[in-house]
Amino acid sequence: MNHDFTAVPDTTVPGQTRVITVALLGNPNCGKTTLFNKLTGLKQNTGNYPRVTVSIKAHEFTHRGVTIRLVDLPGVYSLNSQSPEERVGRDFIQDQNPDIVLNLLDAGNLERSLFLTTQLIEMGGYRLFALNMIDEARKRGITFDTSELSTMLGGPVIETMALNGEGLDRLLDAIVDLSASKVPASSMVISYDKHLEQAIVQVQGLVTELHPGKLEPRQSRWLAIKLLEGDDDVLHQEADHAYLIEMIRRFRYDLARTHGESAEIMVADARYGFIHGLLAEARTIADDYDSRLDITRRIDRVVLNRVLGLPIFLFLLWLMFEATFKVGAYPMDWLDAGVKWSSNLLDGILPAGMAHDLIVNGIVAGVGGTIVFLPNIAILFFFMALFNETGYLARATFLMDRVMHVFGLHGKAFIPLVMGFDCNVPAIMATRTIEVRSTRLIAILIAPFTSCSARLPVFILFSGAFFTKNPEMAVFAIYLVSIGVGLLSAVFLGRFVVHGGQTSFVMELPPYRRPTVRGVLFHMGERVLTFLYKVGGIILVGSIAIWFLQQFPRDITWSKNYDAEVAALNTQQASPTRDEALARLDTERKQERLEKSYLGRASIAIMPVFKPLGFTWRDTTAIMTSVMAKEVAVATYSILYNQDRDPNSQGLRAALAGTMTPLTAFAFMVFVLLYAPCLSTIAAIRHETSSWGWAAFSVVYSFTLAWILAFGIVTIGRVFI
Amino acid sequence: MTHMNASVPLSNDNTLTLAELGPGERASIRSIAGDASLKRRLSAMGVVRGHEVSVDQKAPFGDPRIYTLLGYQICLRNEDARKILLTRDR
Numbered sequence: 001m002n003h004d005f006t007a008v009p010d011t012t013v014p015g016q017t018r019v020i021t022v023a024l025l026g027n028p029n030c031g032k033t034t035l036f037n038k039l040t041g042l043k044q045n046t047g048n049y050p051r052v053t054v055s056i057k058a059h060e061f062t063h064r065g066v067t068i069r070l071v072d073l074p075g076v077y078s079l080n081s082q083s084p085e086e087r088v089g090r091d092f093i094q095d096q097n098p099d100i101v102l103n104l105l106d107a108g109n110l111e112r113s114l115f116l117t118t119q120l121i122e123m124g125g126y127r128l129f130a131l132n133m134i135d136e137a138r139k140r141g142i143t144f145d146t147s148e149l150s151t152m153l154g155g156p157v158i159e160t161m162a163l164n165g166e167g168l169d170r171l172l173d174a175i176v177d178l179s180a181s182k183v184p185a186s187s188m189v190i191s192y193d194k195h196l197e198q199a200i201v202q203v204q205g206l207v208t209e210l211h212p213g214k215l216e217p218r219q220s221r222w223l224a225i226k227l228l229e230g231d232d233d234v235l236h237q238e239a240d241h242a243y244l245i246e247m248i249r250r251f252r253y254d255l256a257r258t259h260g261e262s263a264e265i266m267v268a269d270a271r272y273g274f275i276h277g278l279l280a281e282a283r284t285i286a287d288d289y290d291s292r293l294d295i296t297r298r299i300d301r302v303v304l305n306r307v308l309g310l311p312i313f314l315f316l317l318w319l320m321f322e323a324t325f326k327v328g329a330y331p332m333d334w335l336d337a338g339v340k341w342s343s344n345l346l347d348g349i350l351p352a353g354m355a356h357d358l359i360v361n362g363i364v365a366g367v368g369g370t371i372v373f374l375p376n377i378a379i380l381f382f383f384m385a386l387f388n389e390t391g392y393l394a395r396a397t398f399l400m401d402r403v404m405h406v407f408g409l410h411g412k413a414f415i416p417l418v419m420g421f422d423c424n425v426p427a428i429m430a431t432r433t434i435e436v437r438s439t440r441l442i443a444i445l446i447a448p449f450t451s452c453s454a455r456l457p458v459f460i461l462f463s464g465a466f467f468t469k470n471p472e473m474a475v476f477a478i479y480l481v482s483i484g485v486g487l488l489s490a491v492f493l494g495r496f497v498v499h500g501g502q503t504s505f506v507m508e509l510p511p512y513r514r515p516t517v518r519g520v521l522f523h524m525g526e527r528v529l530t531f532l533y534k535v536g537g538i539i540l541v542g543s544i545a546i547w548f549l550q551q552f553p554r555d556i557t558w559s560k561n562y563d564a565e566v567a568a569l570n571t572q573q574a575s576p577t578r579d580e581a582l583a584r585l586d587t588e589r590k591q592e593r594l595e596k597s598y599l600g601r602a603s604i605a606i607m608p609v610f611k612p613l614g615f616t617w618r619d620t621t622a623i624m625t626s627v628m629a630k631e632v633a634v635a636t637y638s639i640l641y642n643q644d645r646d647p648n649s650q651g652l653r654a655a656l657a658g659t660m661t662p663l664t665a666f667a668f669m670v671f672v673l674l675y676a677p678c679l680s681t682i683a684a685i686r687h688e689t690s691s692w693g694w695a696a697f698s699v700v701y702s703f704t705l706a707w708i709l710a711f712g713i714v715t716i717g718r719v720f721i
Numbered sequence: 722m723t724h725m726n727a728s729v730p731l732s733n734d735n736t737l738t739l740a741e742l743g744p745g746e747r748a749s750i751r752s753i754a755g756d757a758s759l760k761r762r763l764s765a766m767g768v769v770r771g772h773e774v775s776v777d778q779k780a781p782f783g784d785p786r787i788y789t790l791l792g793y794q795i796c797l798r799n800e801d802a803r804k805i806l807l808t809r810d811r
Contacts (some may be wrong), residue, residue: 073800078765082758111791112767230757264757268764272771293789297777300787304778398796402782405798411785504801509787509794 004492010260019060019067020179022128023092025120026104027113028075029510031132035162036072039172042390056088063172071098077112079119080226081233083436093123100126100178102171107137107144107159108292110202110283111275116151118190118271122225126185127155127177130171134159141286146647148282154186176261187218192270195258199251201222203244210241228252229264236483254461255323280666296391296511299431304395313399316392320383324376324422331375339368347708352631354551362547366633367540376453377531378524385523389515394507401505407487408494410505413443417486424677428684429527438498444685445698446489447496448677449582452480455630458672461637465656466665478669484673485705497697542628549599550625556596600622613710623671625684640720663717667710675706735809739774739788740802747775748807758802767791768805 026032040059057072074085081087105113115538138321149157156174160167175306203224226234227248238244252263343364350356387393401411412434420427434440459478463471594600603620610620637713639653676699750772753760767790778787784799
């Protein structure tokens with residue numbers, strides 16, 4: 001996980017208004033994103049750093065002349081080091097020392113919301129509380145004594161409704177007031193069981209001695225509690241102090257022995273004890289507490305029905321893909337036409353030469369070929385946002401968990417993997433819903449094995465050329481290989497590569513909510529922008545690079561004087577034979593150009609790797625170029641054999657038909673399916689794992705797997721055929 | 722990690738695991754077995770001694786299940802639910 005928070009630039013300039021950093025902390029599903037968007041959308045943005053890190057967004061705006069930098073921390077239930085999100089949140093509060101922490105609470109779900117708050121209180125510092133979704137609570141007859149709550153939590157409490165903006169102005173006023181406060185932040189403590197408290201005091205004493213002058217009392221107490229709770233990160237940090245570690249081990253052992261309860265449970269009990277005490281004082285409940293779930297339960301009786309649940313889910317999935325492909329096909333055609341039109345336009349305007357070729361055949365072809373997928377992505381994410389906003393996504397996860405569990409995966413990995421059959425990039429982005437990093441990593445690493453729609457043209461071309469009797473069966477077999485390799489890889493990676501994968505599946509199911517247009521469009525827009533950013537970045541650079549590698553070096557030593565031969569032929573009388581000879585010469589020249597280009601030379605150099613599989617240098621070139629995007633393989637073959645680019649083209653099929661045996665052709669299809677994900681996917685892996693290491697691992701792993709499988713097919717197949 | 726649930730008599734009629742809780746029944750959490758990591762995860766979600774739980778829904782294969790706790794719904798696999806010991810309310 002990227003901890004580089006320094007990426008948030010400090011815009012404080014002497015003489016200007018000061019900037020207050022406010023960290024927004026809260027549980028998932030408590031309306032945090034809505035509040036963040038409302039607050040930052042309400043005010044004119046003076047700064048916007050959307051790509052700061054994977055997990056942290058920050059916006060700046062002004063209120064009453066004060067600049068507020070609002071930092072959106074990931075939604076978490078606690079500040080332990082249990083998940084990357086929790087670590088990010090805790091490290092930010094601990095190391096970046098925000099001026100104020102704004103803790104968002106679900107008014108209808110306060111017991112659980114406040115657990116996080118108890119940890120925030122223990123970390124000290126200025127804090128402020130938004131009692132959000134207060135309308136839902138009011139409807140159920142729940143009222144709060146906010147001044148009592150303020151006193152007990154050590155910070156102002158404001159009732160809000162992020163959805164319609166109620167209370168947000170008062171919230172901003174409170175932030176400004178608190179930032180000007182001369183009173184030190186409340187240093188209240190949560191009191192624990194007598195024996196635990198004694199242990200905390202002793203550990204705190206030792207910790208203070210070990211870090212002389214570095215820790216304020218609240219920090220050393222917080223550290224002592226975390227250590228006694230057995231927090232892995234903190235224990236790791238202090239691993240050098242053997243005496244301290246031993247002391248903690250002894251305390252934990254003694255506490256467990258004398259209390260029949262482990263220290264972490266005692267800590268949790270005390271925190272909930274504090275919460276119950278607090279709510280008994282400051283909250284009044286009129287009617288049945290559970291009633292807000294009545295509608296949700298009624299919907300679930302149908303939607304999650306043991307017989308109907310899966311069929312309904314599969315229907316919705318089918319609907320989503322149908323819309324993505326069928327409805328998406330129309331705007332896709334328009335975009336395609338637009339790309340062709342601009343390509344032709346540029347073709348006409350630009351004078352023939354290098355710049356012309358670079359722009360038309362390199363940039364427009366590469367970028368245009370990718371941007372046509374924009375409608376599909378927008379539609380897919382519209383549905384994903386809708387499922388997410390309504391609360392159905394969590395239910396789909398619940399339905400699929402059992403099946404995924406068999407392969408060591410999480411229910412939450414299902415949707416992303418299904419999406420992979422459209423395009424791996426959104427699939428990898430969608431794994432964000434999986435909180436546990438190791439499980440998410442496995443899902444990210446197997447996503448490239450799902451056969452995305454970009455690979456289909458290659459399979460159509462090859463099955464048409466080599467499996468003339470029943471091409472569909474060959475394509476179907478490839479899809480089976482795709483699913484099989486993905487699931488078995490999950491098992492393999494979980495066992496040998498990514499450790500700690502099999503974590504428990506503990507998930508909150510948010511109640512059903514009516515989706516808001518704003519919310520759905522926001523989430524959809526976010527994904528679309530990410531996609532466009534990628535097209536403008538890696539695809540553009542990749543297109544240019546491949547074009548150059550194909551075109552350079554310019555001065556190659558030709559095997560024969562094409563110009564002279566063409567000139568000689570041109571002096572002859574026009575005849576079909578002459579035209580044929582001219583065309584052949586042109587093809588030969590193009591092929592030689594490619595063969596002697598950097599790309600061709602590299603292919604010939606790499607070819608020995610593919611020799612055992614029976615691939616030629618042309619196949620090698622196709623493999624190399626299609627790293628950019630798998631459908632590029634078809635374009636490469638069309639250049640190599642100088643044929644139409646249409647995968648259904650008879651000419652290209654005929655040209656390919658004799659070049660390998662059906663067995664080798666199938667091995668090639670499997671190879672193209674599995675080997676190194678395309679550039680965009682590699683970029684997505686890098687972005688989502690925040691690590692080049694995992695991106696490199698994915699490339700090496702998939703390449704090795706592809707090679708072994710293709711070799712196996714060729715070798716074993718030869719025995720039987 | 723040592724946990725001392727062995728001292729809890731399992732034969733008691735009022736004691737059951739969360740996985741055994743039937744529809745319409747309510748029971749209070751009594752203790753949680755399992756490793757420290759699971760305990761901390763569950764604690765953060767309100768699965769703590771004294772809180773009352775009930776079952777809402779089973780997945781098509783009976784696993785995982787949805788429970789109501791502290792006025793919200795939580796989903797747990799049966800293997801984890803078996804680690805949560807309850808006392809039936811009277």
